[in-house]
Amino acid sequence: MAQPMSITKSTQPCPSKGTDPMRFATSGIAVLLVPLALAAQSPLLLPALSDANAGESRPDGPSPPAPESIEVTQLPLPPTTVNEEEGGCSVEVNPRRTGCIGQLPNLLGGNFLPDHNHVVAAVEFKGAPAAPDPASIYTGLQLILVKADGTTFANGDPWKCITCGVPEDQQIGRGPTMEYPQAFTDGTRVLAGTDIIDCAPWQLSSPECTPERTYIFPIRWNVQPDGSGPGGNIRELRKHPDDVHLGYNSMSFSGATISQFAYFARLQFNPSPTTGIPLAPRYDLVNVTRLHNPNSSSLVMTDGDKIRMNYEAITIGELRGFSGRGNEVTYIGYPWESCNMDVFAVDLTTGKVRRLTSHPEYVDPVDISPDDQWVVVEDTRSTGRQMFLSAMRGIPPIIDMVVTGAVSSTRNNGQRRFFQPWMIDRYGDRGTYFGQQINAAGDGSPGSINDPEWNARADPKWSLDGTRIVYSQQITLPPACGGINPLPCPISTEPGGRVERLMVAHLSSRPPVAWQPVAPVSDIVPWGVPYEPGSSASRPIAVEERNYSMVGEISGSAEIKIRQNREKTYVVSVAVTYQNFSNDGDNVIAGMEEVSVRYPTPTTVHLDWDSNLTSTGISYSTKKSSPDGFHLEIDMMTNILEANGTLTTTVDGITYLQPANGT
Incomplete structure (x- = not known):
């Protein structure tokens, strides 16, 4: 085994190992002249x-800066x-x-x-x-x-x-x-x-x-x-x-x-x-x-x-x-x-x-x-890269229990940001x-x-x-x-x-x-x-398998169905039906969305996604999958989108399409 090596520098500007002020901490989950x-x-x-x-x-901010x-x-x-x-x-x-x-x-x-x-x-x-x-x-x-x-x-x-x-x-x-x-x-x-x-x-x-x-x-x-x-x-x-x-x-x-x-x-x-x-x-x-x-x-x-x-x-x-x-x-x-x-x-x-x-x-x-x-x-x-997924505003993040990893990964095309x-x-x-x-x-x-x-x-x-x-x-x-x-x-x-x-x-x-x-x-x-050396960390499933309901803060309601894998270690499907649902008073959501997930490898996500949502209020928006659903598979380490079917969001007549496979 190598022996420890010692070094002395003339004025080593290191954090002192003496008295610490107090102690702080936090939490975690899962970037010419013109x-x-x-x-x-x-x-x-x-x-x-x-x-x-x-x-x-x-907070309500001031008027936007010039x-x-x-x-x-x-x-x-x-x-x-x-x-x-x-x-x-x-x-x-x-x-x-x-x-x-x-x-x-x-x-x-x-x-x-x-x-x-x-x-x-x-x-x-x-x-x-x-x-x-x-x-x-x-x-x-x-x-x-x-x-x-x-x-x-x-x-x-x-x-x-x-x-x-x-x-x-x-x-x-x-x-x-x-x-x-x-x-x-x-x-x-x-x-x-x-x-x-x-x-x-x-x-x-x-x-x-x-x-x-x-x-x-x-x-x-x-x-x-x-x-x-x-x-x-x-x-x-x-x-x-x-x-x-x-x-x-x-x-x-x-x-x-x-x-x-x-x-x-x-x-x-x-x-x-x-x-x-x-x-x-x-x-x-x-x-x-x-x-x-x-x-x-x-x-x-x-x-x-x-x-x-x-x-x-x-x-x-x-x-x-x-x-x-x-x-x-x-x-x-x-x-x-x-x-x-x-x-x-x-x-x-x-x-x-x-x-x-x-x-x-x-x-x-x-x-x-x-x-x-x-x-x-x-x-x-x-x-416009992500708008086919996210352009409809005011939808509560319920399906995100299963889609977040894949959604994040579609931001790139491999090394192209x-x-x-x-x-x-x-x-x-x-x-x-x-x-x-x-x-x-x-x-x-x-x-x-x-x-x-x-x-x-x-x-x-x-x-x-x-x-x-x-x-x-x-x-x-x-x-x-x-x-x-x-x-x-x-x-x-x-x-x-x-x-x-x-x-x-x-x-x-x-x-x-x-x-x-x-x-x-x-x-x-x-x-x-x-943190204690040797200790492990895990995230308990925050939402257990069952049927739920959610009342909109302003209007309407949502019926939610959560399903877990056989071992009860993670959520495998989420289905939501909205009825005149609004948390903000500006966007009123109606329709359904259902997504199931599986992991062919620890870093690969496969989603089967059905969506038929409509939003009224300060805009008219739709978020719809093709009749046979939207089927997305992506490796979160390589970020190459591959999909069958389509998922399309339209906001006040402007249509946002998914990127073509491999682009």
């Missing part, structure tokens, strides 16, 4: 969810080599011999350093010469800094590789990915994947931050009572603004289904561990809380044979980050309207839930501004206000900032002064185009045919916000469940 002045609403204008049915967490001027520019990246073989990054491609990326650099955009002038990102270097050539260090997945102010580093490059050439004994236990790179506010460290890259006491952007002074420390979550083993699976890590705490998700497979919970923990540097793998300097996750409230975890509540909606429920499906000052955790949760996936926020102390978005399209990546006044999301709301970046004020979607698309200006021509073939990738990030937003994009690639796919593949106009790019939106009319450091919060989340 002036831009846009309409402050989505082009898909639909009746919004009225405030009457939004719950106490959806559209503002935004300039979108592209950040520089390392030179692109077409020849990705050894030595392909020649002096002709990069005269400075500081590395090249391939046409598909696996770009992972991050956030700004606290100076607002540098952005962290991960890229995969290609074509490096063989060792011992000094340029051989520019290979594989690495973290870089990119200049965001038009200047260059001392060597003339507008970018700098932070991890290239880090000695092997300074990166023991390094993880395989660099997802969601997030700079700490001290400017010396970056969270990337399941590692923390540390150059303290030197600023990452300074000449003093060299590979010899850089360390890559793995993050370990202990899940064994005796502290042994490699630690638990952690994914989708998000740093808290206090630089001391971390939010993350952990997925597990049980029988035919996938389960996921979110967690909140303190980062504690361990310079010389004696148990667990790796036995090398690392960050341990301590005082861990499962972000799950057993007493308030179901939106669909039962009382005998009655069902009602509980909009105060904390239903964290996947943690997505934190608010600007860190008082709230953001997440994708159980929908408040059927088939409408939204972003929510819950207060870490009080458990108060806010719905941040309500547009019927799909949203996932989200970041709240440092002053908590604005939200940037990446959403399909300009594409349909996200675009949108900016919304703190009061969220309301009325006909659905925010301002950040990159809508331009003529839509190939390579323009609003070229529909370039789609956003998680996560967009605010600068600490609130004046800029950084996001990354990827162009449509095979098999989402070309071959048997009827969509022809676009040709990239980027240097070397590069198919990914890093963009910055400049909110040029805004004065900078004076950012103040966030004091460390408590480890304790009062409504969460403290």
Whole structure:
């Protein structure tokens, strides 16, 4: 067995293992220079969810903000080599011999350093010469800094590789990915994947931050009572603004289904561990809380044979980050309207839930501004991608007990995302206000900032002064185009045919916000469940098998039939019949909807869906399946839609059709 390794750094800026303030927690389940002045609403204008049915967490906001001027520019990246073989990054491609990326650099955009002038990102270097050539260090997945102010580093490059050439004994236990790179506010460290890259006491952007002074420390979550083993699976890590705490998700497979919970923990540097793998300097996750409230975890509540909606429920499906000052955790949760996936926020102390978005399209990546006044999301709301499922408003989320996984998965076509970046004020979607698309200006021509073939990738990030937003994009690639796919593949106009790019939106009319450091919060989340190593988590079925009824808050009723699998471990079918049902007074639902589910594999969902719904009130809408039903099968890990039959929603004469199979 490897012996523990100890390390001492001159001024290691680690969370102290001394006195903790208090303790907090949470719960879980199952992203050119052009002036831009846009309409402050989505082009898909639909009746919004009225405030009457939004719950106490959806306050009446002020009048929507006026559209503002935004300039979108592209950040520089390392030179692109077409020849990705050894030595392909020649002096002709990069005269400075500081590395090249391939046409598909696996770009992972991050956030700004606290100076607002540098952005962290991960890229995969290609074509490096063989060792011992000094340029051989520019290979594989690495973290870089990119200049965001038009200047260059001392060597003339507008970018700098932070991890290239880090000695092997300074990166023991390094993880395989660099997802969601997030700079700490001290400017010396970056969270990337399941590692923390540390150059303290030197600023990452300074000449003093060299590979010899850089360390890559793995993050370990202990899940064994005796502290042994490699630690638990952690994914989708998000740093808290206090630089001391971390939010993350952990997925597990049980029988035919996938389960996921979110967690909140303190980062504690361990310079010389004696148990667990790796036995090398690392960050341990301590005082861990499962972000799950057993007493308030179901939106669909039962009382005998009655069902009602509980909009105060904390239903964290996947943690997505934190608010600007860190008082709230953001997440994708159980929908408040059927088939409408939204972003929510819950207060870490009080458990108060806010719905941040309500547009019927799909949203996932989200970041709240440092002053908590604005939200940037990446959403399909300009594409119509999800409208065949969700355009009819005001349907309570009853069938969502079985359809949510599949509905969420139709947002993509494999690796092709349909996200675009949108900016919304703190009061969220309301009325006909659905925010301002950040990159809508331009003529839509190939390579323009609003070229529909370039789609956003998680996560967009605010600068600490609130004046800029950084996001990354990827162009449509095979098999989402070309071959048997009827969509022809676009040709990239980027240097070397590069198919990914890093963009910055400049909110040029805004004065900078004076950012103040966030004091460390408590480890304790009062409504969460403290995690004990070795303990397991499961979600009891919130709704038992039987027939139910539900009374509309304004009018009408619904008859509901729930059926479970033979082992009584999950719901397999839901049938609902509505009679003049209204929870909001604006949308009156009539008709029936029935869906059954099976899981050919733990990640594959097959739905048999019959729908014949009508909505009257502020709009006339229908949601109908074909006579033989709508039969959808989709793998939640690959997101390739395959369906027989149709499901079509029409709103005031506008018809929304499902995407063709494989598109």
